[in-house]
Amino acid sequence: MATMLTRRLMFGLPLVAVAAGGVASYALLERMGRGTYNPQAFNNPLVGHKVPDFSLPGHDGHAGFDQAAIMAQKRPLLVNFFASWCVPCVEEAPYLDAIAKSGLDIWGIAYQDKAAALDLYLAKNGDPYRRLASDAEGRVAINWGVYGVPESFLIAPGGEVRWHTAGPLFPEIIEDQLKPALQRLT
Amino acid sequence: MKRLVVMALVGLGLALGIAAADTPTTIRRDGVVLTIPQEKRAEVIGDRLRCLVCQNETVENSQAGLAKQFRGIIRRRVVKGETNQQIIDFMVHRYGIFVLLKPPLIPLTWLLWFSPAIALALGLLVLLLARRRRQQGPPPLSPDEHDRLKELLS
Structure with missing residues (x-):
């Protein structure tokens, strides 16, 4: 047996x-x-830490921002790295609009972009950004551990990064990850 | 014949001398001007880092824009006089240990580093058990089997 x-x-x-x-x-x-699993993604070490020191000029007509401006925020904030030349950013645009309308402030950082191309992009895909800075050289993005666009960081009042995703903010990610992370903040 | 060899050697020496005089002491790569030893050091660092866009290529080999930027950062920091470890730490601080092509030995990577030893130990264990069982030999025949054997052999 x-x-x-x-x-x-x-x-x-x-x-x-x-x-x-x-x-x-x-x-x-x-x-x-x-779209809820990205095999190329890895954990950004910035999560759980304050945003790094930086200062970026605004894209024309928009206010730029720096580390101090983010730290002075009293409400949660979504920082979104994007570019007019990036296709997933276009796909993400309508969902960013919805997030902005739902009351979460979005501050954009245009990564290695040109002003004229950016204006066209915003006119075509909408402008959900309360502030919009330009990182023409892309050095600030590297300081944030960004390796491609779009990438988004959820920042708690006071400037600590609480959540991060590399890739477009599609509804599944928003529902499964961003909203729960936001709820833990409020 | 001997004269020809001597002349050839002199010619070669001259050519080498001219080449040495012509060799530049600095070069420009990825927007940074640096000396040859500095460039060599930058290449050693870049070979240890992963391009995060084409994830199985080194920063030195990749054509991606991000890798080019990484190479610029590495070279600017080499010129500033930072050590290899300082520059690698700068990258790990921003992108985590994933940016290293050779993972460091930390608790998270113990399984990865020790898996060959674990597999070897498991294999030896299986071998040992199999051998021990074989050495025991077959169990003795029961009386019934004994009778049947007798019947077959007769």
Whole structure:
């Protein structure tokens, strides 16, 4: 009887392992399809820390901002790195508009962008930004650990980064991650 | 023949001398002017860092805009006189250990670093158990089996 059990385990355990691997792979692919899992993403070490020291000029007509301005905020704030040349940013634009209308302030940082192209982009895709700074060289973005656009940072009153995502703010991410993170702040 | 060799050697020496005089002592890379030893040091650092856009390429090899910017930052800091470790720490501080192509040995990476040793230990254990079982030999025949064996052999 004991050998029968051993034999069953010898055939059964690898089968179970393969099946579990299959289910896990399917779950990953499915989440990638929905846009809630990005295999290239990694944790930004800035989460849990104050925003770094920086100062950026405003894009024409908009107010720029610096570390002190973010730290002086009394309400939660979403800082959004984007660029007029970035396709996922265009896809994200309507959802950013909805977030702004829901009452969360968004401060934009245009990454390696040109003023004329940025004006066109805002005219076409809407302007949800309460403040809009220009990081023409992209050095401030590197200081924030940004590696591509769009990336968004949720900042608590006082200037501590509480949540971060690399990639567009699609509804699933907003519902599953951003809103719960925001609720923990208020 | 001997004269020809001597002449060739003199010519080669002259050519090398001219080449040495012509070799620049500074070069410009990714918007930064630096000396050859500084550039060599910058390349060593860049080879240890991951380009975060093309994630399996080094910062030195990648054509991505972000990698080019990283190379500029590394070179500016090399010229400023920062050590290799200071520059690597600057990157890790912003992008985490993921930016390192060779993961450091920290509790989070213990499983990664020690998995070959663990696999070897498991393999040896299986081998040991299998051998011990084989050494035990087959169990003695029961009286019934004994009778049947006799019957077959007769």
